[in-house]
Amino acid sequence: xxxxxxxxxxxxxxxxxxxxxxxxxxxxxxxxxxxxxxxxxxxxxxxxxxxxxxxxxxxxxxxxxxxxxxxxxxxxxxxxxxxxxxxxxxxxxxxxxxxxxxxxxxxxxxxxxxxxxxxxxxxxxxxxxxxxxxxxxxxxxxxxxxxxxxxxxxxxxxxxxxxxxxxxxxxxxxxxxxxxxxxxxxxxxxxxxxxxxxxxxxxxxxxxxxxxxxxxxxxxxxxxxxxxxxxxxxxxxxxxxxxxxxxxxxxxxxxxxxxxxxxxxxxxxxxxxxxxxxxxxxxxxxxxxxxxxxxxxxxxxxxxxxxxxxxxxxxxxxxxxxxxxxxxxxxxxxxxxxxxxxxxxxxxxxxxxxxxxxxxxxxxxxxxxxxxxxxxxxxxxxxxxx
Numbered sequence: 001x002x003x004x005x006x007x008x009x010x011x012x013x014x015x016x017x018x019x020x021x022x023x024x025x026x027x028x029x030x031x032x033x034x035x036x037x038x039x040x041x042x043x044x045x046x047x048x049x050x051x052x053x054x055x056x057x058x059x060x061x062x063x064x065x066x067x068x069x070x071x072x073x074x075x076x077x078x079x080x081x082x083x084x085x086x087x088x089x090x091x092x093x094x095x096x097x098x099x100x101x102x103x104x105x106x107x108x109x110x111x112x113x114x115x116x117x118x119x120x121x122x123x124x125x126x127x128x129x130x131x132x133x134x135x136x137x138x139x140x141x142x143x144x145x146x147x148x149x150x151x152x153x154x155x156x157x158x159x160x161x162x163x164x165x166x167x168x169x170x171x172x173x174x175x176x177x178x179x180x181x182x183x184x185x186x187x188x189x190x191x192x193x194x195x196x197x198x199x200x201x202x203x204x205x206x207x208x209x210x211x212x213x214x215x216x217x218x219x220x221x222x223x224x225x226x227x228x229x230x231x232x233x234x235x236x237x238x239x240x241x242x243x244x245x246x247x248x249x250x251x252x253x254x255x256x257x258x259x260x261x262x263x264x265x266x267x268x269x270x271x272x273x274x275x276x277x278x279x280x281x282x283x284x285x286x287x288x289x290x291x292x293x294x295x296x297x298x299x300x301x302x303x304x305x306x307x308x309x310x311x312x313x314x315x316x317x318x319x320x321x322x323x324x325x326x327x328x329x330x331x332x333x334x335x336x337x338x339x340x341x342x343x344x345x346x347x348x349x350x351x352x353x354x355x356x357x358x359x360x361x362x363x364x365x366x367x368x369x370x371x372x373x374x375x376x377x378x379x380x381x382x383x384x385x386x
Contacts, residue, residue, distance in 0.1 A: 010078075011078060015078050015079060018064075022082060023086050025055075025059075026086050027090060031052055031090065034051055035092055039091065040344055041214065049127065050093065054126065056087075061073065062101060062126070063080070063105060063124065063125040065079060065080040066105070070121035071121060071123075071124070081254050084102075084254055084258070087258075088255050089261065095169065096172070099130070099131060099132050100124045100129065100130050101124060101125070102249065102250055104120075104175075104177045105120075105125070105131070106249055108196075110246065111233060111246075115230060130169050131173055131175050133167065133168075133177050134167055134176040134177060135177075135179050136164060137162070137165060138163060142373045145187075145188035145192075147179060147180070147181060148181070149180045149222065150162055151227060154226065156228065157226055157228040157229065158182070159225070159227075160203075160222040162180065162222055163221045164222075165209070165220075166217045167218045168216070168217060169215075170218040171216065173199055174198065176196075176197045177196060177233065178196075179192055179193075179243065180193060180195060182236055182237055185237075191237050192243075193232060193235075193236050193237055194239045195232060196233055197231065201226075202225070205223070206219070206220050207220075213360055214356070244310065247368070248299075250368045251299070251313040251314060252300050253313075253316040253317045253319070254297070256324070256364050256367075257293050257296050260324050261289055264285055264330070266331070267334040267339075268282065268334075278330075281333075282330065288326075289323060291319070292319055295316040295320065298316065299316045309381075310381055311378055314373075315382070317368055317369060317374050321365050324362075325361060325362075328357050331357065339355060342355050
């Protein structure tokens with residue numbers, strides 16, 4: 001398998017050196033063996049806290065853009081994107097990283113209290129703790145304004161009632177970032193508050209939802225779990241604004257791009273490129289992925305410069321994830337029937353990468369905001385069509 005590395009034209013010499021160090025570590029025999037063990041997990045098992053995360057955490061690389069006092073390396077957004085990109089290119093599962101570091105951790109870093117940061121962030125940055133996200137609800141789809149989970153006043157705190165669905169890594173998490181309604185306002189976006197919910201508390205029930213990927217989804221029900229002022233993230237009733245500001249950081253598309261790039265590169269051989277039809281299709285897909293990479297890094301550069309434009313992020317996320325379908329079709333044509341063998345089959349090429357990609361590819365249009373929602377953001381914010 002070969003890898004196409006697009007020139008880091010926007011990076012400094014120091015950032016290029018950082019990428020080289022991260023790449024060398026993630027290509028080491030120790031990491032390769034660990035990743036292979038994870039990928040050979042049978043379908044009835046799911047990996048929990050990864051030793052690779054802890055190895056990265058020891059170097060301050062799991063959350064390199066966090067301050068050193070919270071377990072990071074005091075670097076910038078570009079270095080964080082480099083780690084994400086190199087993890088995905090090396091086949092390291094990134095879902096727990098996205099949930100814990102990119103979402104929960106970044107919310108706390110930007111709007112959490114000092115007590116919350118000191119309690120939660122160091123153990124995330126070390127790779128010892130997984131945190132999950134509790135936003136989506138049954139019947140709400142992508143519209144968080146319709147959420148019905150309520151945090152009802154109870155003395156100097158709240159009682160949480162409601163159900164969240166399609167949550168990942170919940171069985172390995174002891175804390176979740178939860179959006180709940182704390183008051184009624186003139187519009188449904190008002191009155192939403194973010195809470196840190198201890199998932200090992202009485203009143204929390206977790207049910208597993210089977211799906212076609214190797215990662216489990218969960219339904220989490222809250223039956224009056226008590227929350228206090230110290231569990232509020234940001235300000236009461238200010239959750240919608242925070243969600244809109246912070247989720248831009250999740251929509252760079254850099255992680256999706258790296259995984260799709262890895263799929264494409266995994267099937268490229270000299271024999272394949274000698275076929276003019278497949279070579280032409282490969283060249284077209286390669287061009288699309290290079291454009292997707294440029295869009296993703298444009299968002300990262302803007303964030304690094306203190307600008308967070310939801311429309312630019314939506315463009316990148318939409319364009320990147322729309323490439324998944326065409327790339328996986330090409331991979332299937334290139335590999336034929338052997339490409340459908342799963343990772344636990346000893347004859348599977350590249351540990352069943354293409355077969356797994358077939359199951360994961362449809363989810364890319366849904367994760368971090370559906371393609372339809374991204375197009376709506378582009379239409380309203382960038383093109384002013386609505």
